[in-house]
Amino acid sequence: MNATAALREQARQILESNWTGRFTRPAPRLYPHQWSWDAAFIALGWAHVDQKRAQQELRHLFRAQWRNGLVPHIVFDRRARGYFPGPQVWETHRCPHAPARKATSGVVQPPLHATAAWAIYQQATDRSAARAFLEELFPKLVAWHDYLFRERDPQGEGLVYIRHPWESGMDNAPLWDGIEQRMHLNPSDRPRYRRVDTMLVAEADRPTGAEYDRYVYLVRLFAEAGYDEARIREACPFLVQDVLFNTLLCQAEQDLAEIASVLGEDPEPFRQRARRVAEAVNRCLWDEQRALYFDYDLGVSQRIWVRMAACFTPLFASIPDGLQAARLVSHLEASGFFNWDGSRYSVPSYDPNGLGFSPVQYWRGPVWININWLLIEGLARYGYTEHAAHLCRTVRLLVERHGFYEYYHPYTGEGHGSEQFSWTAALVLDLLA
Ligand code: 9WN
Secondary structure: OOHHHHHHHHHHHHHHHHEOOOOEOOOOOOOOOEEHHHHHHHHHHHHHHOHHHHHHHHHHHHOOOOOOOOOOOEEOOOOOOOOOOOHHHHOHHHOOOOOOOOOEOOOOOOOOHHHHHHHHHHHOOOHHHHHHHHHHHHHHHHHHHHHHHHHHOOOOOOOOOEOOHHHHOOOOOHHHHHHHHHOOOOOOOOOOOOOOHHHHOOHHHOOOHHHHHHHHHHHHHHHHOOOOHHHHHHHOOOOEEOHHHHHHHHHHHHHHHHHHHHOOOOOHHHHHHHHHHHHHHHHHHEEOOOOEEOEEEOOOOEEEOOOEHHHHHHHHHOOOOHHHHHHHHHHHHHOOOOOOOOOOOOOEOEOOOOOOOOOOOOOOOOEOHHHHHHHHHHHHHOOOHHHHHHHHHHHHHHHHHHOOOOEEOOOOOOEEOOOOOHHHHHHHHHHOO
């Protein structure tokens, strides 16, 4: 077996060992339930080695979809223990839309699911099974995107908002520092709880106690509002139009259009929505002077001037024009995000020169393989094949030298967070296919 085949086999084995028989855990101990955007990344990996499991991954997630279309960020596995916050904190039974028989969270994650479903179909060896799968998933994907546009873009701007840091997928990113500082919790507002994550991985790698207080405070606010989106909108101190979330929605709409065409449905409404999101991302989130996309804080009607690797991801959904893309790529090279010489592993999640950068603390600096994957795809789309190949080599080096970790130290390459991390394995399968 050559080195590439051996690496792929290792990756496949990690997915196999995290497979529960119904879905794939993101990690063996730290994340024992099913997560929404993990499921999409994982399905992209399974698609190369086991079409049935790829389909099953998304089917399992969408079986827990709420009646209003919301796809929860966690589907709890009743057989698994050891994760905080569990169903008793979320209390989703307070919402008439939540499924009665499934325990879920009540927030969402970035909508990569139509993109994963379309990739499964394109790679399928059993085309008729893949078509049946698309037929089954299509109305659910439509309901999911409809929910986002209806409930998260009430003004019809073309951009949807997130209402919790967990919805970004980048929990403790410096993006949220300003909002979290504004959320003064009185001692009586401070929730009482016990974390489990810091017992399983190094405490220094995880979000702080103050961050968790705010995460849990928001969850309680949602539960007490009965998950009524209009009430939440009134009361929630965290409402953000996020670059990465809207980018993935834009691409997902493009892929939903492809799915519609295969099924003989009209693709045009989805294409139109994709164009509307792309226009809004360029109109509201692009900064011409800094040549970068920035999040927008609806709470104070201001840009969030924080440079994350995620700010470059609109390349993934073909949102920038050629000139914008060229400026983004020069920015990537001129900043500390991308380097050719190998003195550092590209691309750190957060600006290495930014305030509060940490090479180990979760979304405040370490290299994450999913963000690299989005950038690789995006760079290749615009013809920056050398840049894309360089990032591919980096990903390969990281897993070969250090294993399949949740995230990596950008200077030493050392793995942090959980080992045997499913989306790292899945995306390696995709990149080495
Ligand atoms: C909260 C599962 C998830 C990822 C997120 C990542 C982390 C959860 C946590 O793990 O978040 O949703 O408990 O820290 O930030 O992107 O989906 O892998």
